[in-house]
Amino acid sequence: MGTMNCQNVRRAIEAADRGDLLSVAAAEHIRGCAVCEKLNDEHLKLRDIVANLGTVKAPEDFDFRLRARLAREGTAGARTGLNKFAFGFRSLAFASLMVVFAGTMLVMSLRSPQQIANMPEQPTIEAPVAAASPFQPPIGSPAGATTPVAVTADRPPRRSENSKRERTGSRDMASTRAPVVRTSDLTAHATDFPIDASPKAVKVSMDDGRGSSRTISVPTVSFGSQRVLSQSNSPLVASARGAW
Amino acid sequence: MDTISTIENLPFAAALRPEAITDPTSDHALLEATRIGDEDAFAELVSRYRNQITSYIYRMTSDYDGAVDLAQETFVRVYRAADRYQTNYAFSTYIYRIATNLAISELRKRKRRKLVSLTGFYQSRDGGEPIEFNPADDKPLPDVELVDTERRQAVQRAISTLPEKYRAPLILRDVEGRSYEEISRILETSEGTVKSRISRARGFLREKMTAYL
Numbered sequence: 246m247g248t249m250n251c252q253n254v255r256r257a258i259e260a261a262d263r264g265d266l267l268s269v270a271a272a273e274h275i276r277g278c279a280v281c282e283k284l285n286d287e288h289l290k291l292r293d294i295v296a297n298l299g300t301v302k303a304p305e306d307f308d309f310r311l312r313a314r315l316a317r318e319g320t321a322g323a324r325t326g327l328n329k330f331a332f333g334f335r336s337l338a339f340a341s342l343m344v345v346f347a348g349t350m351l352v353m354s355l356r357s358p359q360q361i362a363n364m365p366e367q368p369t370i371e372a373p374v375a376a377a378s379p380f381q382p383p384i385g386s387p388a389g390a391t392t393p394v395a396v397t398a399d400r401p402p403r404r405s406e407n408s409k410r411e412r413t414g415s416r417d418m419a420s421t422r423a424p425v426v427r428t429s430d431l432t433a434h435a436t437d438f439p440i441d442a443s444p445k446a447v448k449v450s451m452d453d454g455r456g457s458s459r460t461i462s463v464p465t466v467s468f469g470s471q472r473v474l475s476q477s478n479s480p481l482v483a484s485a486r487g488a489w
Numbered sequence: 490m491d492t493i494s495t496i497e498n499l500p501f502a503a504a505l506r507p508e509a510i511t512d513p514t515s516d517h518a519l520l521e522a523t524r525i526g527d528e529d530a531f532a533e534l535v536s537r538y539r540n541q542i543t544s545y546i547y548r549m550t551s552d553y554d555g556a557v558d559l560a561q562e563t564f565v566r567v568y569r570a571a572d573r574y575q576t577n578y579a580f581s582t583y584i585y586r587i588a589t590n591l592a593i594s595e596l597r598k599r600k601r602r603k604l605v606s607l608t609g610f611y612q613s614r615d616g617g618e619p620i621e622f623n624p625a626d627d628k629p630l631p632d633v634e635l636v637d638t639e640r641r642q643a644v645q646r647a648i649s650t651l652p653e654k655y656r657a658p659l660i661l662r663d664v665e666g667r668s669y670e671e672i673s674r675i676l677e678t679s680e681g682t683v684k685s686r687i688s689r690a691r692g693f694l695r696e697k698m699t700a701y702l
Contacts, residue, residue, distance in 0.1 A: 259688040287702040295663045301544040311561050
């Protein structure tokens with residue numbers, strides 16, 4: 246260390262801990278400088294006073310109070326935590342419910358007009374062309390007695406009808422047209438009257454549109470020896486009369 | 490030449506072992522026991538540090554009742570954070586750091602509430618925070634014991650007027666007798682800064698205590 250002036254010595258004195266010895270140069274300076282000597286003495290005294298301040302003791306009931314505080318805060322903390330959880334859970338549940346409800350309402354509101362728009366048009370059952378009609382009015386029968394009713398969708402079908410149709414769930418499962426029996430056929434080929442008189446039972450399978458199907462077995466019908474075509478009435482006429 | 494195969498063979502292995510393993514009555518071991526629910530271990534920790542922490546906070550705040558409350562808060566925090574405690578440093582460093590933070594928070598709260606002395610301010614030497622001035626009491630002192638008591642109180646008052654950044658290291662070093670290294674860990678500053686602040690604090694204190702020296 247070079248020359249020790251008062252400022253350097255003062256720094257050294259302030260930095261020295263209790264019991265520390267100053268450097269030789271600083272000690273020499275202090276011996277020759279009254280101001281620094283006084284300063285050093287004051288610091289030594291102050292260091293002693295501060296070091297002897299002692300420890301302030303905690304109160305006797307410190308442990309007891311601490312235990313009580315821990316217990317109180319623990320209980321309060323647990324209760325607060327539960328409350329927080331309960332509040333949070335309740336809020337979350339309510340919010341979820343609201344979101345689900347709102348979502349459902351939104352989907353329904355979006356779906357209804359779309360559903361109406363996409364609703365299949367009421368199928369127009371065209372009146373069968375006379376030549377192709379499977380049920381040509383039989384001879385002698387009143388016109389249109391057994392003719393299927395031709396429904397033309399002149400106006401958009403009412404929703405109630407459509408929904409009724411959907412409720413019943415009927416579907417046209419036929420992929421081919423029914424054979425057409427013409428009057429001329431009946432007269433020209435009397436023996437070829439197209440009634441299946443085979444002894445095999447007729448089975449009718451019905452589908453209710455909901456996936457359940459039923460099969461009805463109709464036993465063989467015997468007409469006996471009655472001549473169907475010798476009489477002027479055809480079986481269709483009989484059918485129309487309700488003899489079957 | 491023997492090959493050192495494990496850490497146990499190292500000459501300084503004992504220094505590397507965690508204190509908790511070697512000494513079951515160490516602070517680390519007690520806190521570990523507290524962590525698993527041993528209330529007696531925590532009570533032992535409290536009995537070891539309650540006076541030190543109360544005294545330290547009292548020196549910082551000059552308010553005994555407040556110091557007791559803050560000391561209790563310190564232990565409450567230690568208890569609550571027992572699961573997160575890591576044995577990187579000494580437990581004393583850890584608990585003193587908590588106490589220091591609580592004390593400084595309290596001092597700042599007081600400052601916000603304007604709970605300061607009406608004796609006025611003197612600007613600090615380094616142009617930093619203003620420091621209060623405590624005039625010497627000129628009345629005659631009848632007894633040596635009273636002189637000592639008065640002197641201690643004066644020191645306490647003088648310390649309480651120091652800016653907090655000087656107060657904490659001064660108390661930790663000159664009152665509590667902590668090492669510079671530990672103080673730097675407690676205050677989370679470098680050792681050089683700690684030494685510098687302690688020197689300045691001593692200078693401030695001497696100026697305030699001239700009448701008693």
